[in-house]
Amino acid sequence: MKHIVKIMSLVVAIAAFWIGLLAASVVPRNYGWLLPIYLIVSLGCYGLLMVGVGLMRFPTYPHGARLLQKDIAEAKEFLKRRGSDVGSD
Template sequence: MNYISYKASRCLTSFIRAELRWRSRGGCFPAAHLKSSLTMTKLLEWLFGVSLVGAVWALVTFDLLDLSLPQTYREVAWPMPLYLLVSFGCYSLATVGYRVATFNDCDEAARELQEQIKEAKEDLRKKGLKM
């Protein structure tokens, strides 16, 4: 038996043992480690949402499905991306403003940083640097 087949058999054996342990506890082993690979990232969520809104906007604005919508619907839908962009900008600005206004001061961290600065200055003075 060569080294690679030995390692493969050891890996397979340990996998089977782990699965048997999980099954004896009433669990399902293979699905436990797959959950992290099935989650959507925030970027994908945003891209999905924007593409969905864009598709609906195109369908309503250009009447691609021949829904025979009234002209007023198309007139309202045409500038909708601009309204959504301005609304998103206002929301972002308000969120940043709120987070800045409620930013917590860290007095303990500030004191620790001041002590570290004093230690660094003292160390530099010992090495002959004049400030």
């Protein structure tokens, strides 16, 4: 519930800022109505940038990889005991 309150307060703050810009004539009317679209496009670009940076800096976890391989081997053994074909090793 707390997270939705944060999101809604952010939306209300952005809407109030946008309406304030339109009311104060800081931004011309014909450009002011495009501000929400610019905001959405900017947030999308930021999100893509963060995904790209995260992929470029993706750390490796050797301990986690060993645990995953151990779990896979245990699952294959369990399925073999049950008579399932689990493919090649």
